[in-house]
Amino acid sequence: MRIALLGYRSQPFSGGQGVYLKYLSKALVEAGHAVDVISGPPYPHLDPRVKLIELPSLDLFANGLGSLRVHHLKSMTNIIEWISKLTGGFAEPYTFGRRAVKYLKENGHHYDLIHDNQSLSYGMLQIQEMGLPLVTTVHHPITSDLRIALSAAKSWYERLMIMRWHSFLTMQKRVVKQLRNIVTVSDCSRQDIARDFGIQPAGIGIVYNGIDTDEFAPMADVKRLPLRLMATASADAPLKGLRYLLRAYAQLLDKYPDLELLLVSKPKPGGKTERLIRYLGIGDKVQFVNGISTREMVRYYAQATIAVVPSVYEGFGLPAGEGMACGVPMVSTDGGALPEVVGDAGVIVPAKSVDALVHAIDELLQNPERRNELGVRGRERILDEFCWDVCARQMVAYYEQVLTRADR
Numbered sequence: 001m002r003i004a005l006l007g008y009r010s011q012p013f014s015g016g017q018g019v020y021l022k023y024l025s026k027a028l029v030e031a032g033h034a035v036d037v038i039s040g041p042p043y044p045h046l047d048p049r050v051k052l053i054e055l056p057s058l059d060l061f062a063n064g065l066g067s068l069r070v071h072h073l074k075s076m077t078n079i080i081e082w083i084s085k086l087t088g089g090f091a092e093p094y095t096f097g098r099r100a101v102k103y104l105k106e107n108g109h110h111y112d113l114i115h116d117n118q119s120l121s122y123g124m125l126q127i128q129e130m131g132l133p134l135v136t137t138v139h140h141p142i143t144s145d146l147r148i149a150l151s152a153a154k155s156w157y158e159r160l161m162i163m164r165w166h167s168f169l170t171m172q173k174r175v176v177k178q179l180r181n182i183v184t185v186s187d188c189s190r191q192d193i194a195r196d197f198g199i200q201p202a203g204i205g206i207v208y209n210g211i212d213t214d215e216f217a218p219m220a221d222v223k224r225l226p227l228r229l230m231a232t233a234s235a236d237a238p239l240k241g242l243r244y245l246l247r248a249y250a251q252l253l254d255k256y257p258d259l260e261l262l263l264v265s266k267p268k269p270g271g272k273t274e275r276l277i278r279y280l281g282i283g284d285k286v287q288f289v290n291g292i293s294t295r296e297m298v299r300y301y302a303q304a305t306i307a308v309v310p311s312v313y314e315g316f317g318l319p320a321g322e323g324m325a326c327g328v329p330m331v332s333t334d335g336g337a338l339p340e341v342v343g344d345a346g347v348i349v350p351a352k353s354v355d356a357l358v359h360a361i362d363e364l365l366q367n368p369e370r371r372n373e374l375g376v377r378g379r380e381r382i383l384d385e386f387c388w389d390v391c392a393r394q395m396v397a398y399y400e401q402v403l404t405r406a407d408r
Contacts, residue, residue, distance in 0.1 A: 001033045001399060002110060007117040008096035011042035016318050017117055017139065018044055023212050025050045027392035036111070038103060040096045055099040057092065060085040088164040094171060097123020108132050113399055120172035120179075128180065133406045135181045135399065138204075140189045140315025140336065142169055143196040145239050148312050152238035173197055181402045183395075185209045185316040186337030192315075207395050208340075210388030211321040215294050218327035218379065222302035228260040229361065230304035230328070232297075232319040233311065235267035235288075241310035241333065241351065243276055248310075248357035250280040256365065259285075262300060266290035301326035306364050306371065311335040312351050320346070321386050324378030329371040331360045341386065345377040 005025055010018045025035045026047040036051045037044055041059040046052055058072065058081050065086055072078040077098045084091035101123040104114065108130060115135045116124050128134045146166045153159040176182065176197045183205040184190050194201040229249065233240035242265070249261045265288055267273040277283050289300070301307065307323035313336040314320075320332050320341050330346030332338045339348055347364065349356035364371050 001112045001396070001403075003028060003033055003035050003399070004104075004111045004114045005035060005037045005117060006096075006100055006114065006119065007037065007039045007044065008092050008119045008121075009042055010037065010039040010044035010117070016316070019318055020137070020139070020209060021117055022046060023210060023388050024391065024395065026212075027210060027388035028395070030389075031392045031396060033396070038100060040092065040099070053103070055096065055103060057095060057099070058082060058085075088161050089167055090165050091168070093119040093121045093168055094123075097121025097126075100124075101126045104130065104132065113403065115399075120175045122171060122175060125175055125178055128178075133181075133402050134179070135183060135402055136176075136179050138176065138182055138184050138189070138193050140184070140313070141193050141196040142166065142172065144192060144313050144315075144336070145237075148238045181205075181398075183207050183398055186340050188337035188340060189315040192336075205398050207391060207398060208386055209316045209318060209321070210391030211318070211325045211382050211386050213325050213383055213387045216298055216301075216322045216325035216382075218375075219299060219302035222299055225260070225303050225305055227256060227258050227365070228262060228303060228305050229308055230262045230264070230300060230306070230323075231308045231310060232264040232322070233309075235263070235265040235273040236271045239311065239313055241312045241335065242273060244352055244354050244357060245308055245310035246273070246276055246280060246282070246286070247354045248361065249286070250282050251354070251358050252361060253282065253285065255362065259365075261286045262304065263288050264290065264292065264297065264300065297322075298326055301328050304328050306331055306361060308357070308361065309333065309338060310351075310357065311338065314338050317341045321382055325382040325386075327375040327379045329364055329374040330378055331357065331364065333357075342378075343381055345381040346374055 005021055007021045010021045021037055021044050025037050028035050029049045036053055038053045040055050040057045058078055068082050077095045081091045081095045096119050104127055113133045117137050118139055149162045150159055185208055190201050190204045190206055231245055233242045235242055252259055277286055301323055307328040307330050309320045309332040311333055315337055317338045320338055324330050332342045332346050332348055333351040334348050335351040342348055347360045349360050
């Protein structure tokens with residue numbers, strides 16, 4: 001098949017959607033298909049066999065509002081993007097859809113199938129009406145992010161700005177009801193999408209995400225440290241629950257004063273995470289790393305005593321899968337789809353419970369045999385159920401169903 005994967009921003013460090021495009025495109029190429037990734041900035045890191053087609057935007061989150069130049073005003077799409085950012089909105093999914101339509105009007109005939117990675121923009125409906133077979137992955141409904149962000153807000157102004165930024169949800173709710181082929185990454189996400197977007201769960205396919213088990217693998221030559229916790233989580237996103245892990249870590253230091261906490265994350269200067277760390281008095285204990293390579297990430301996992309996923313909600317839970325693939329004993333919350341990924345190969349605790357995190361981590365720190373057992377079982381579970389080869393086979397089978405229906 002000739003497949004076009006679409007992503008409005010796809011750099012892996014921008015979030016799980018970038019990781020998804022990187023590894024799905026690679027797995028599809030390895031399965032014998034021709035794959036182009038059509039993306040806005042920041043651009044993805046792709047296998048050399050995958051062609052990247054860049055659709056430049058203003059990328060205002062990186063360049064700032066002051067980056068607008070006179071020549072940008074020749075494009076209505078650019079003007080929409082700039083005005084939205086100026087007023088606290090997030091127009092990238094919408095403006096990417098406009099650019100994708102323009103590109104595919106000229107080049108869509110090169111592809112057997114178009115696969116959109118959750119832009120859920122009005123442009124996707126235009127692509128669908130152009131007669132191009134369209135598949136859409138919805139990782140989870142962003143309505144979940146909105147609810148959690150609003151509950152964590154401290155003022156009416158903060159709530160107002162959160163609502164403004166999430167205003168693209170109005171578009172997504174309208175679009176998703178008209179899409180013909182929706183696939184998601186877990187049963188939890190399927191139920192949440194159906195509930196929040198008002199569609200039938202039976203009409204949503206499931207293809208679990210994969211983990212690159214060649215890259216994310218144990219490192220036999222790296223010594224595991226006796227007292228290091230590790231987590232990969234967006235520092236200031238309430239959805240990721242980092243504040244609960246920080247509070248748990250502060251309590252654990254009373255019993256384990258040499259316990260380290262390594263966070264693959266980048267907190268906002270002066271943001272909530274930095275303020276909480278100062279309040280807890282643990283600034284000299286917490287180490288942040290960011291912008292690292294996959295190899296460096298795997299080495300950090302190899303050194304970690306325990307990996308922790310403190311999320312309030314995950315549509316799938318890539319950090320859990322990646323840590324388990326590296327053979328690290330896992331403590332995870334039950335937020336969203338995490339129990340589907342972790343299963344019985346890790347310790348699962350209630351989301352938002354500091355005490356439960358403290359208890360689970362404490363027990364594992366005292367039991368090296370249990371840690372070794374979970375590390376082995378976690379690796380085996382990912383190999384058996386969540387590697388990208390499995391994902392690619394299931395996705396291709398879904399594509400074939402879509403193409404069969406389109407030919408009728």
